[in-house]
Amino acid sequence: NAGVTQTPKFRILKIGQSMTLQCTQDMNHNYMYWYRQDPGMGLKLIYYSVGAGITDKGEVPNGYNVSRSTTEDFPLRLELAAPSQTSVYFCASSYSPGRRKNEQFFGPGTRLTVL
Amino acid sequence: DQQVKQNSPSLSVQEGRISILNCDYTNSMFDYFLWYKKYPAEGPTFLISISSIKDKNEDGRFTVFLNKSAKHLSLHIVPSQPGDSAVYFCAASAAGAGTASKLTFGTGTRLQVTL
Numbered sequence: 740n741a742g743v744t745q746t747p748k749f750r751i752l753k754i755g756q757s758m759t760l761q762c763t764q765d766m767n768h769n770y771m772y773w774y775r776q777d778p779g780m781g782l783k784l785i786y787y788s789v790g791a792g793i794t795d796k797g798e799v800p801n802g803y804n805v806s807r808s809t810t811e812d813f814p815l816r817l818e819l820a821a822p823s824q825t826s827v828y829f830c831a832s833s834y835s836p837g838r839r840k841n842e843q844f845f846g847p848g849t850r851l852t853v854l
Numbered sequence: 855d856q857q858v859k860q861n862s863p864s865l866s867v868q869e870g871r872i873s874i875l876n877c878d879y880t881n882s883m884f885d886y887f888l889w890y891k892k893y894p895a896e897g898p899t900f901l902i903s904i905s906s907i908k909d910k911n912e913d914g915r916f917t918v919f920l921n922k923s924a925k926h927l928s929l930h931i932v933p934s935q936p937g938d939s940a941v942y943f944c945a946a947s948a949a950g951a952g953t954a955s956k957l958t959f960g961t962g963t964r965l966q967v968t969l
Binding site: 743772774779780781782783784787797829831842843844845846847848 | 858863888890895896897898899900903943956957958959960961962
Protein backbone atom coordinates (compact mmCIF):
# COMPACT_ATOMS: atom_id res chain seq x y z
CA ASN A 740 0.00 0.00 0.00
CA ALA A 741 1.21 3.49 -0.87
CA GLY A 742 -0.91 4.95 1.96
CA VAL A 743 -1.76 8.63 1.47
CA THR A 744 -0.12 10.35 -1.49
CA GLN A 745 -0.13 14.06 -2.26
CA THR A 746 0.85 16.03 -5.36
CA PRO A 747 2.58 18.31 -5.98
CA LYS A 748 5.29 18.35 -3.30
CA PHE A 749 6.07 22.04 -3.86
CA ARG A 750 4.33 24.88 -5.67
CA ILE A 751 4.77 28.63 -6.02
CA LEU A 752 1.67 30.60 -6.98
CA LYS A 753 1.12 34.23 -7.82
CA ILE A 754 -1.58 36.16 -5.98
CA GLY A 755 -4.96 35.50 -7.58
CA GLN A 756 -3.98 32.24 -9.27
CA SER A 757 -5.84 29.04 -8.58
CA MET A 758 -4.71 25.47 -8.13
CA THR A 759 -5.80 22.05 -6.92
CA LEU A 760 -3.87 20.02 -4.39
CA GLN A 761 -4.35 16.33 -5.04
CA CYS A 762 -4.74 13.65 -2.37
CA THR A 763 -5.26 9.93 -2.86
CA GLN A 764 -5.42 7.07 -0.37
CA ASP A 765 -5.43 3.34 -1.07
CA MET A 766 -6.48 2.08 2.37
CA ASN A 767 -10.23 2.20 1.63
CA HIS A 768 -10.74 4.74 4.41
CA ASN A 769 -14.07 6.51 4.44
CA TYR A 770 -12.77 9.54 6.31
CA MET A 771 -10.41 12.08 4.80
CA TYR A 772 -9.10 15.43 6.00
CA TRP A 773 -7.15 18.48 4.89
CA TYR A 774 -4.93 20.37 7.31
CA ARG A 775 -2.60 23.32 6.98
CA GLN A 776 0.46 23.91 9.12
CA ASP A 777 1.91 27.39 9.42
CA PRO A 778 5.46 27.90 10.77
CA GLY A 779 5.67 27.25 14.52
CA MET A 780 2.03 26.27 14.69
CA GLY A 781 0.06 23.07 14.96
CA LEU A 782 -2.04 21.60 12.21
CA LYS A 783 -5.41 23.25 11.62
CA LEU A 784 -8.32 21.42 9.97
CA ILE A 785 -9.53 23.00 6.72
CA TYR A 786 -12.15 20.52 5.48
CA TYR A 787 -13.04 16.91 6.05
CA SER A 788 -15.15 14.21 4.43
CA VAL A 789 -16.93 11.21 5.93
CA GLY A 790 -17.48 9.50 2.61
CA ALA A 791 -17.92 10.03 -1.11
CA GLY A 792 -20.20 12.97 -1.76
CA ILE A 793 -20.11 14.25 1.84
CA THR A 794 -17.85 17.09 2.96
CA ASP A 795 -17.89 19.60 5.80
CA LYS A 796 -15.95 22.61 6.99
CA GLY A 797 -13.24 22.46 9.58
CA GLU A 798 -11.67 25.24 11.61
CA VAL A 799 -10.18 27.34 8.74
CA PRO A 800 -12.21 26.73 5.52
CA ASN A 801 -12.21 30.25 4.04
CA GLY A 802 -10.52 30.46 0.65
CA TYR A 803 -10.72 26.72 -0.01
CA ASN A 804 -13.11 24.25 -1.58
CA VAL A 805 -13.19 20.46 -1.64
CA SER A 806 -15.00 17.67 -3.41
CA ARG A 807 -15.16 13.93 -2.80
CA SER A 808 -16.42 12.02 -5.81
CA THR A 809 -14.64 8.75 -4.95
CA THR A 810 -13.50 7.02 -1.76
CA GLU A 811 -9.86 7.34 -2.84
CA ASP A 812 -9.57 11.00 -3.83
CA PHE A 813 -10.05 14.21 -1.88
CA PRO A 814 -8.74 17.25 -3.82
CA LEU A 815 -8.40 20.69 -2.22
CA ARG A 816 -9.04 23.72 -4.43
CA LEU A 817 -7.65 27.23 -3.92
CA GLU A 818 -9.57 29.65 -6.14
CA LEU A 819 -7.87 33.02 -5.58
CA ALA A 820 -4.53 32.45 -3.93
CA ALA A 821 -3.50 34.94 -1.23
CA PRO A 822 -0.19 35.29 0.67
CA SER A 823 -2.02 34.15 3.84
CA GLN A 824 -2.41 30.74 2.20
CA THR A 825 1.34 30.19 2.19
CA SER A 826 1.63 27.04 4.28
CA VAL A 827 2.29 23.32 4.26
CA TYR A 828 -0.82 21.32 3.46
CA PHE A 829 -1.37 17.82 4.75
CA CYS A 830 -4.00 15.35 3.67
CA ALA A 831 -4.99 12.53 6.02
CA SER A 832 -7.38 9.60 6.14
CA SER A 833 -8.79 7.39 8.87
CA TYR A 834 -10.94 4.35 9.54
CA SER A 835 -14.65 4.57 10.21
CA PRO A 836 -15.88 4.82 13.80
CA GLY A 837 -15.39 1.67 15.84
CA ARG A 838 -12.10 0.80 14.21
CA ARG A 839 -9.38 2.97 15.72
CA LYS A 840 -11.31 5.90 14.40
CA ASN A 841 -9.11 8.52 15.91
CA GLU A 842 -5.84 7.45 14.29
CA GLN A 843 -5.25 9.43 11.13
CA PHE A 844 -2.71 8.55 8.46
CA PHE A 845 -1.00 11.53 6.86
CA GLY A 846 0.48 12.21 3.45
CA PRO A 847 3.92 13.81 3.02
CA GLY A 848 2.54 17.31 2.53
CA THR A 849 2.51 20.01 -0.16
CA ARG A 850 4.54 23.15 0.49
CA LEU A 851 2.74 26.10 -1.09
CA THR A 852 4.12 29.61 -1.42
CA VAL A 853 1.96 32.49 -2.66
CA LEU A 854 3.88 35.56 -3.83
CA ASP B 855 -7.95 30.14 21.56
CA GLN B 856 -5.42 27.31 21.77
CA GLN B 857 -7.31 24.34 23.19
CA VAL B 858 -4.25 22.07 23.12
CA LYS B 859 -1.00 23.57 24.36
CA GLN B 860 2.56 22.38 24.24
CA ASN B 861 4.42 25.03 26.17
CA SER B 862 7.93 23.74 25.48
CA PRO B 863 8.91 24.44 21.88
CA SER B 864 12.08 22.38 22.22
CA LEU B 865 13.75 19.80 24.41
CA SER B 866 17.26 18.36 24.37
CA VAL B 867 18.00 15.01 26.02
CA GLN B 868 21.04 12.77 26.10
CA GLU B 869 20.87 9.38 24.46
CA GLY B 870 19.76 6.72 26.92
CA ARG B 871 18.01 9.17 29.25
CA ILE B 872 14.29 9.75 29.61
CA SER B 873 12.47 12.30 27.42
CA ILE B 874 9.30 13.80 28.87
CA LEU B 875 7.07 15.84 26.59
CA ASN B 876 4.12 17.67 28.08
CA CYS B 877 0.72 18.73 26.79
CA ASP B 878 -2.15 20.64 28.40
CA TYR B 879 -5.71 21.01 27.17
CA THR B 880 -8.62 23.23 28.07
CA ASN B 881 -11.64 21.55 26.45
CA SER B 882 -13.37 19.19 28.91
CA MET B 883 -15.10 17.45 26.00
CA PHE B 884 -11.85 15.93 24.73
CA ASP B 885 -11.96 12.19 25.36
CA TYR B 886 -9.17 10.80 23.21
CA PHE B 887 -5.58 11.93 22.99
CA LEU B 888 -2.86 11.08 20.50
CA TRP B 889 0.81 11.75 20.00
CA TYR B 890 2.25 12.16 16.53
CA LYS B 891 5.88 12.28 15.50
CA LYS B 892 7.04 14.32 12.55
CA TYR B 893 10.34 14.30 10.70
CA PRO B 894 11.28 17.20 8.38
CA ALA B 895 9.63 17.08 4.96
CA GLU B 896 7.36 14.21 6.01
CA GLY B 897 3.81 13.96 7.26
CA PRO B 898 3.05 13.28 10.93
CA THR B 899 3.13 9.62 11.97
CA PHE B 900 0.91 8.21 14.70
CA LEU B 901 2.88 7.18 17.78
CA ILE B 902 0.59 6.33 20.68
CA SER B 903 -2.84 7.24 22.01
CA ILE B 904 -4.91 7.12 25.18
CA SER B 905 -8.59 7.15 25.93
CA SER B 906 -9.95 9.29 28.74
CA ILE B 907 -11.06 6.16 30.59
CA LYS B 908 -7.42 5.26 31.16
CA ASP B 909 -4.58 7.07 32.89
CA LYS B 910 -1.68 5.24 31.27
CA ASN B 911 -0.90 3.51 28.00
CA GLU B 912 2.40 1.88 27.16
CA ASP B 913 3.91 0.75 23.86
CA GLY B 914 7.52 -0.33 23.99
CA ARG B 915 9.70 2.63 24.87
CA PHE B 916 6.75 5.03 24.74
CA THR B 917 4.31 5.66 27.59
CA VAL B 918 1.56 8.25 27.69
CA PHE B 919 0.12 9.42 31.01
CA LEU B 920 -3.19 11.24 31.35
CA ASN B 921 -4.24 13.35 34.34
CA LYS B 922 -7.82 14.36 33.62
CA SER B 923 -8.27 16.49 36.70
CA ALA B 924 -5.28 18.60 35.68
CA LYS B 925 -6.14 18.39 31.97
CA HIS B 926 -2.57 17.31 31.36
CA LEU B 927 -0.88 14.52 29.48
CA SER B 928 2.72 13.58 29.01
CA LEU B 929 4.72 11.34 26.72
CA HIS B 930 7.69 9.47 28.19
CA ILE B 931 10.36 7.98 25.96
CA VAL B 932 12.74 5.60 27.70
CA PRO B 933 15.51 5.17 26.73
CA SER B 934 15.79 8.02 24.25
CA GLN B 935 17.55 7.26 20.98
CA PRO B 936 19.01 9.57 18.31
CA GLY B 937 16.30 8.40 15.89
CA ASP B 938 13.71 9.88 18.24
CA SER B 939 14.85 13.38 17.27
CA ALA B 940 11.75 14.89 15.65
CA VAL B 941 8.85 17.21 16.34
CA TYR B 942 6.17 15.68 18.56
CA PHE B 943 2.57 16.86 18.33
CA CYS B 944 -0.09 16.27 20.92
CA ALA B 945 -3.64 16.01 19.52
CA ALA B 946 -7.09 15.59 21.01
CA SER B 947 -10.58 14.72 19.82
CA ALA B 948 -14.05 14.99 21.35
CA ALA B 949 -16.80 12.37 21.24
CA GLY B 950 -19.33 15.05 20.37
CA ALA B 951 -17.44 16.06 17.25
CA GLY B 952 -19.72 14.12 14.93
CA THR B 953 -18.79 10.91 13.23
CA ALA B 954 -15.44 12.19 12.00
CA SER B 955 -12.52 12.11 14.41
CA LYS B 956 -11.57 15.76 14.02
CA LEU B 957 -8.29 16.37 15.78
CA THR B 958 -7.11 19.52 17.52
CA PHE B 959 -3.33 19.77 17.51
CA GLY B 960 -0.83 21.44 19.78
CA THR B 961 2.01 23.52 18.34
CA GLY B 962 4.60 20.77 18.77
CA THR B 963 7.79 20.17 20.73
CA ARG B 964 11.07 19.65 18.91
CA LEU B 965 13.01 16.85 20.61
CA GLN B 966 16.73 16.54 20.03
CA VAL B 967 18.47 13.46 21.37
CA THR B 968 22.19 14.05 21.66
CA LEU B 969 24.98 11.48 21.76
